[in-house]
Amino acid sequence: MAPHLSLHFPDSHAVNITVIGTGYVGLVVGACLAETGNPVTCADLDQAKIDGLKQNVLPIYEPGLDDYVERNQSQGRLTFTTDVAAAISRADVVFIAVGTPPDEDGSADLRHVLAVAEQIGKHMRRELVIVTKSTVPVGTAAKVAATVGRHATLPFHMCSNPEFLKEGAAIDDFMKPDRVVVGVEDAAARETLGDLYGPFVRSGNPIIFMDIPSAEMTKYAANAMLATRISFMNEIANLCERVGADVDNVRKGIGSDGRIGPAFLFPGPGYGGSCFPKDVKALVRTASECGVPLRVLTSVEEANDAQKHRLFGKLGELLGELKGRRIAIWGLAFKPNTDDMREAASLVLIEELLEAGAQVVAHDPVAMHETKRRIGDQIEYAESSYAALQGADALAIVTDWNEYRHPDFGRIKGSLKSPVVVDGRNLYDTRKMKSLGFTYASIGRGGKA
């Protein structure tokens, strides 16, 4: 690592930023840094992805991101390439935003991160600030530095800058972050990252500088805390059903306590996505390697796995034999406003239904294409939410897309063979559903209506 403590980009020279890995995170980071005037190169090995992006065709659905990409690309601040080496050679600051999928034992697979580190060491042509943006276990920045250092002839400065954006609201989260966490070891890196993030924190939200291991740990602790809240509420919801309580009332009752707060207290069909499941696993794994068992988190994971079977269980309770039944599913993505299907609860439900011999017909406003890519034609895909209901024995709601919130209940009832709705997101009023003649089961609201 560089002994240098001063890194001065001349005022006349814009800071060239290279973001390596153009997935959800890399693309949002690149587009948002370009939006504030920086020249940004996004590099990825995926030729099809980069070819598409050059034509403003986005590989993911993320509200508002297409405008950012198009505007900044047309104004020449944002470029896309598969030539990672060239992108590194012209950079002053490199963000590493490649994937860190779970390894077989649950730990984070650092192959991509360390492959990029090697590339950086070989191809850097200037003193460089290297930022790990990917979610990586404590000690990874040090491994990146060691790998870069084996090849580098110029000084460099390491930073850890975990990303807290939420898919579906990524642009807003990046442009107006609650806080920016930056792990640094020297003043030069601190100054560089402070400058880059200045435009995003003008309303006074903090850039929290800390040591690198603490920054790395902060990201895992944040996701683990959020996953814990979800699993906790799912278990409370399951108990509410047994004792005749309504989890919505309980949620409001505890969420208004300033010490608890209202966010992330909604029960559901189990958390999914690319982050919570893998980050909880990775943290549990790190802890067990260190001989510090994280018992709470082990249970969080177990509770979530069990929760993913609840919708199937409820359908079985209401319909009896599922073989030969036709089940409509509304919502496939792991949450609304994204087409991300990683670890989605819908995939568990679909698998169970197919194994039980049921037919599945699904609708999702944006994720059907991605579902088809993953599981093909094992299920039917409906053109509209109502088309999915035609001749179905029941409707299961998995994702709380806005368009499902105020449906035409008469049309639902008229289309279904029997008026059975299993709602994994508590979208509807239980009394209203009963008065409309539905057999309605939701999560944690006193069982059936």
Ligand SMILES: NC(=O)c1ccc[n+]([C@@H]2O[C@H](COP(=O)([O-])OP(=O)(O)OC[C@H]3O[C@@H](n4cnc5c(N)ncnc54)[C@H](O)[C@@H]3O)[C@@H](O)[C@H]2O)c1
């Ligand atoms: N998705 C989220 O909501 C989110 C939020 C915060 C943090 N993170 C973290 O950010 C990281 C990236 O996540 P993501 O969802 O953007 O992943 P992703 O899978 O969508 O994208 C990763 C990209 O990296 C590319 N890549 C892999 N190896 C490469 C290499 N050697 N050189 C160049 N490109 C390479 C892949 O082709 C892919 O396009 C992960 O560590 C993740 O945990 C994700």
